[in-house]
Amino acid sequence: MSKRAKLWSGLTAITASLLGVVVVGTGIANSYADVINDALNVQTSQTIHKENAENEDTVYFKSSFGEFNAANLEKLKQATKEQAMNEMREGAALLYNEKQALPLKGKKVSLFGRATYTPVYQGSSAGNKINAKTAEKSDYKGALEKEGFQVNETIYNALATLPDANTKGDNGSNGNRVVGSGAGEGDKAFYEARMNEVGDYTDAAIVMLSRTGAEGTDLKMDDIDDDGVSTLSALALHQNEREMLKLVREKFGKVIVLLNSANQMEVEEIKEYADAILYIGFPGQYGFTGVAEILSGKVNPSGHIVDTYAVDSLSAPACVNSGTRTPTFTNADEINEKIGSAENASWISFQAESIYLGYRYYETRYEDSVLKQGNATASAGARAGQSAWSYANEVSYPFGYGLSYTSFEQKLDKVEVRDDTVEVTVTVKNTGSVPGKSVVQVYAQTPYGDYEKKNKVEKSAIEIVDFTKTKELAAGASETVTVSVDKYLLASYDSIGEKGYILSGGDYYISIGDDVHDALNNMLAAKGKKTSDGMTASGNADKAYKFTQSFDANKYRMSTSGVRVTNQFTDCDLNTWIEGAGTYLSRSDWKNTYPVSQTTVRATDEMLDYLDGDTYVKPADAPSYDSVASQFGKDSGLTLAMMKDVPITDKAMWRKFILQISIDELPFATAEGFTCPAVGILSPAFKVADGCDSNMGTVYIYPKSGTTKPAKDADGKDLETTKDEGVIQYKGLRYCSKPILTGTFNRELYAGRGKLMGEESTWANLMENYNTGADLHRTPFGGRSFEYMSECPTMSYLASIPEVEAMEKTGTHAAPKHFCGNDQETHREGVCTFFNEQAMRQGALRAFEGALKVAKAGGLMQSFERLGCTWASASYAMNTAVLRKEWGWTGNIVTDAASSMKEMNVGYKHHPCEVIAAGTEQFCLDGKGTHGKGVLEYAKNTDDGYLVECMINAAISWEYAIATSVLVNGMSASDIIVPVTPWWSIALTAATVTLSVLTAAAFVLLIVDKVKG
Amino acid sequence: MFLNQCKKKTVGYWFACAGALLALVSLIVYFVYTGKGGSLNGGVIACIILGIAIAAVLFFYDGKAGDILAVFPPILYMVAMMLSIEGGVGNIADDVNDIVMFGIKELAVFNYALAGMLVGSSILSIVSCFVTREKE
Incomplete structure (x- = not known):
């Protein structure tokens, strides 16, 4: 050879x-061009700078820290650090503090629990991540030592041998991770050995118990215990944790337990071993500073929980049909065979709980048990082993609960009922010996009378309607505060009688309280009820105020944008498809409506017609394709910078701007990715941020320009890249988990978060940030509860407003997610959620209403689940009827991750005509515009100009968001955009x-x- | 006959054989991967099987066209490798970023292993192209 x-x-x-x-x-x-461009920081468009008008200032969005340079970046970093520490200082909730175990006086402490060595800093989701190797952070041990604590090094180092508290186990069958399990703690033998190493570090034992959280998976309602066999709630104490606590209790005179979990752990058993329990959620990058300061007494805790801590985490009525217990349709195999498994249409979650989430359930049933109505004390829904339902057996800590190192007295001074608001004035006095802040929580009760019962208008016995926080009050000092309650929050949705919002006729109560239960007891006291009636404590009638309201179905009949508010989600009720298929929980009869078994049905052929996703019908009056397509390609001389002050209501001008591109470029206006593509000559490629507690962005300060945008040559080409020597990089901070921030009850801190995440994003030149998680903690098991604010939709409504408003001022839009109803991670992609109209209006929608309708966020990200049989992104009712028409919202609408479409109408996220026609505008992670291209091709083949018009509207929303963001900084009116091949x-x-x-x-x-x- | 054929082969052929064996192992790993939810691409299977088949043919025949035939297995293994990566980009992206967004990050380890093994197969097969595979 x-x-x-x-x-x-x-x-x-x-x-x-x-x-x-x-x-x-x-x-x-x-x-994956968009992903690659993002990873390599490659520009796919170039802005050619023609000329500046004399003295033109093209920095339209300025930073509150001054010019975008390295020195001011340090100020931003310092501010974000301070915000993160303050979130924990004011958000950690002291749940239990026997004999003033806290603050700790002795400084020699021993730490226990594997999370001590490997704390859960954050959940597994979008945003920059902190771990043991992150240099700039406040680590747990370091924070304690900074507060003067001396930590037992021997035990601490031994904890390093335990499994990382952040690791996810394997459930064995298909490799799906197990998140939030309590199993895996060091065993009894391990901790018995540690007891021999305590030495003189005996001032206190501090035990950290953790539960992780992650996108794509919920905590298990049926977790496996450490013996590998027994099943129990993931939120209950597991065997090894119990053994550890027993040993620690026997050894130490003082035991402090830290709850490093965003989900509500069962705490009754923990109390048997502990002298104090402090809820710390996920501390993020600097939260441990606040934790240590609370333990030392430097900071007086003022946080309050925003969820109910039930004795049994499985007692919430939503548990039976959701999360890891979500059932399938009885004919799931048939569904997959007929419409294809890619449609993800097997799973059904019937929301039998109706409006009764969290405290709405527990407190309402409590009131009914005191009032002796609705069979409230029946055993249905009672904790296992109980023959009757009793609040004291069901709730450990109510919504709004949180102790302090001092004591406060709150006096309801005055309530003024006006046409649109209720003004509530409260005087707070620090009656203790330590300075501290007090939260004034204002609650309301509206009548549940004959009309409501007849028309099935369910009523929570109590609902938070506003709140405020005092400044720090010295011992003996007072402050008088006034809150203004929007009467709209007192309205109830009546889907049968008036088919709209009503103000019920009858007695209304406004009360204040240390928490929701205390406030309800005050209302009950005002009604003349006592402990002899079954109340858990005597209330204070002086803290409640009664007024009478006549029935009013007109006040909120029309929306603020002049649209009739009426039923839109009838097809999301399972009973619409199959009569009598599901029973909703009702306070009229707790016994016979509490969901004790799962609800599932055989999906009918009619349902299958919707489940397969092919529902688009060309409107009879649709213009022809050519009549719309021929309008494209007309140069109007309008540039992006010229459009920055044009209101979106000027549709004619925006249309002229959009129609400059060729129709083939139109799909790029529906293409979203971490790097979004340029849209012809309209707008350059750009990046977005993603993360509720961290924006996942990076700020670059370039050496030549000294600022956040690279120096350019005369042709507008970048002279610097992010890889150049001398580039300063800063990754957005990881703040505390959302329930901690929400639990501060401090609007300044909410606004601080919005402002600073907005600034970080603006400095990083990011157009919008998918943040402000407003989905609900429907059960304690939500895998993403760490990103969402609360179990209470009204709390989410109120808390999101300051954050969104602050972010919108920075130059980066707030884009709340996931709109709406993404309340479980298990089977989130496609699960069919069924609910009644009132539950939707006063639940999932209400939670987002503050951020969108009131605060006018500039964008939003939708959710993965189906509303009834229709993917949320394809829901005309949600996206157009409510969002656009009723709420008058004008932001841009992005799906959750859709990725590129390989084949049209195959897969539940790939029916783009339905999605575009419903009012959705951009497809997430489809940087090539495959969905938009599919719509255009279909429109051409079917001569459907309506779809093209929908895409033009989508482009207007998108370009408006771009033109009103930091992306226009540095652009003058004469700048033009040209594409660049990577x-x-x-x-x-x-x-x-x-x-x-x-x-x-x-x-x-x-x-x-x-x-x- | 089989033993006679073996005696005729040089180290050069055994490189090709080792490449084929490694490719066979990667095929098994690929089936495990798809069984666990990984994306299935028939091209991966076809390329690997074809590459192994050609290596098997070279056991029996390595005449005039042998050097031409020998070129194909490494190409096929590399193409199989790239096709397996194509289906695993989402897994890798999630693994690198520790998020749940594009794929199943727990499967990324399979993607890495498949890439490594198939590159290894290709390299082994390329070596056998440069050297004699049969004794004169």
């Missing part, structure tokens, strides 16, 4: 193999050509050699 032949053979093999890599790799790269694309093409030539040459030489030989 010729040696030369071997050489050509080998070279052919090398070049052809590399060619294969490059050819297939080019296909992959093109599919260098990697050119390199791949060059490699393909080169390798093709080399392969061909080597192969030809091989053949020639063989022929000659």
Whole structure:
């Protein structure tokens, strides 16, 4: 065999193999072009700067810290750090403090629990991540030592051998991770050995118990215990945790337990071993500073929980049909066979709980048990082993609960009922000996009378309607505060009688209290009820105020935008499809409506017609495709910077702007990714941020320009990249988990979060941030509860407003997520949630209403689940009827992760005509615009100009959001945008050509050699 | 006959054989991966099987066209590798960023292993192209 032949053979093999890599790799790269561009920080468009008008200031969005330079970046960093520490200082909730175990006086402490060494800093979701290797953070041990504590090093170092508290186990069957399990703590033998190492570190034992949280999975309602066999709630104490606590209790005179969990752990058993329990959620980057300061007494805790801590975490009525217990349709196999498993249509979650989430359930049932109505004390729903339902057996800590190192007295001074508001004035006095802040929680009760019972208008016995926090009051000092309650929050949705919001007729109560239960007891006291009636404590009638309201169905009949508010979600009620299929929980009869077993049905053929996602029907009056398409490509001379002050209501001007592009470029206005593509000459490529507690963005200060945008040459081409030497980088901070922030009850801190995350995003040139998680803690098991505010939709409504308003002022839009109803992670992609109209209006929608309708967030991200049989993104009712028409909201609407569409109408996220027609505008993580291209092609093939008009509207929303964001900084009216081919694309093409030539040459030489030989 | 054929083979052929064996192992790993929810691409399977088949043919025949045939297994293994990565980009992206968004990050380890093994197969097969595979 010729040696030369071997050489050509080998070279052919090398070049052809590399060619294969490059050819297939080019296909992959093109599919993920936006991801690659984002990772390599490649610009795919260039802004050509023509000229500046004299003295033109093109920095339209300025930072409150001054110019965008390195020195001011340090100020921003310092401010974010202070915000994060303050969130924990004011948000950690002291749940239990026997004999004033806290603050700790002794300083020599021993730490226990594997999370001590590997705390859960954050949940597993979007945003920048903190771990043991992150240099800039406040770590637990370091924070304690900074507060003067001396930590038992021997025990601390031994904890390093335990499994990382953040690791997720394997449930064995298909590799799906187990998140939030209580299993895996060090066993009894391990901690018995540790008891021998205590030495003189006996002033206190501090035990950290943790539960992780993650996107895509809920905590297990049926978790496996440490014995590998027994099942129990993930939120209950597990065997090893119990053994550890027993040993610690026996050894130490003082035991402090820290709850490093965003989900409500069962605490009754923990109380048997502890002298104090402090809820700390996920501390993020600097939260441990606040934790240590509370333990030392430097900070007086003032946080209050925003969820109910039930004795049994499984007692919430929503548990039976949701989370890890979500059932399938009884004919799930048939569904998959008929419409394809890619439609993800197997799972059904019937929200039998109606409006009764969290305290709305527990407190309402409590009131009814005192008033002796509605069979409230029946055993249905009572904790296992109980023959009757009793509040004291069901709730450990109510919503709003939180202790302090001092005591406060709150006096309800005055309540003024006006046309649109109720003004509530309260005087707070610090009656203790330590300075502290007090939260004034204002609650309301509206009548549940004959009309409501007849028309099935359910009523929570109590609801938070406003709150405020005092400044820090010195011992003996007082402060008088006034809150203004929006009467709209007192309205109830009547889906049967008036088919709209009503103000019920009858007695209304306003009360204040240390928590929701205390406030309800005050209302009951005002009604003349006593402990002899079954109250858990005597209330204070002086803290409640009664007024009478006549029935009014007109006040909120029309929305503020002049649209009739009426039923839109009838098809989301399971009983609409199958009569009598599901029973909603009602306070008229707790006994016979409490959901004790799962609700599932056989999906009918009619339901299948919707589940398969192909529901779009071209409107009869749709214009022709050509009549709309022919309007494109008309140069109007309008540039992005010119549009920044044009209101979105000026549709004519915006339309002129959009129609400058070719119709083939229109799909890019529906394409969202971490790097969003340029839209022809309209707008450049740009990035967005994502994260409720961290924006996942990076700020760059370039050495030549000294600012956040690179220096450019005369043609507008970047002269600097993020990889250059001397570039300063700063990743957005990881703040505390959302329930901690919400639990501060401090609007200044809410606004601080919005402002600072907005500033971080603006400094990083990010157009919008998918933040302000407003989905609900429907059960304690939500895998993403760490990102969402509360179990209470009104709390979410109120708490989101300051955050969104503050962020909108910075130059980065707030884009709350996931709109709406993404209240479980299990089977989130496609699960069919069924509910009644009132539950939707006063639940999932109400939670977002503050952020969108009131605070006017500039964007939003939708949710994955189905509303009834229809994917949320394809719901005209949600996206257009309510969001656009009723609420008058004008932001841009992005789906949750849709990724690229490979085939039209295959897969529940890939029916783009339905989605666009419903009012959704951008497809998340579809940076190539495959969905938009699919819609356009379909529109062309079916002569459907209506779909093109929908896409034009989508483009208007998108471009408006861009033009009113930091992206226009540095642009003058004459700047134009040109596309740029990424260098990697050119390199791949060059490699393909080169390798093709080399392969061909080597192969030809091989053949020639063989022929000659 | 089989033993005679083996005696005729040089180390050069056994490189190709080792590459084929490694490819076979990667095929098994691929089936495990798809069984656990990984994206299935028939091209991966076809390329690996074809590559192994050609290596098997070279056991029996390595004549004039042998050097031409030998070129194909490494190409096929590399293409299989890239196709398996194509289906696993989401897993890798989630693993790198520790998020749940594009794929199943627990499966990323399979994608890494498959890439490593198939590159290894290709390299082994490329080596065998450069050297004699049968004794004169």
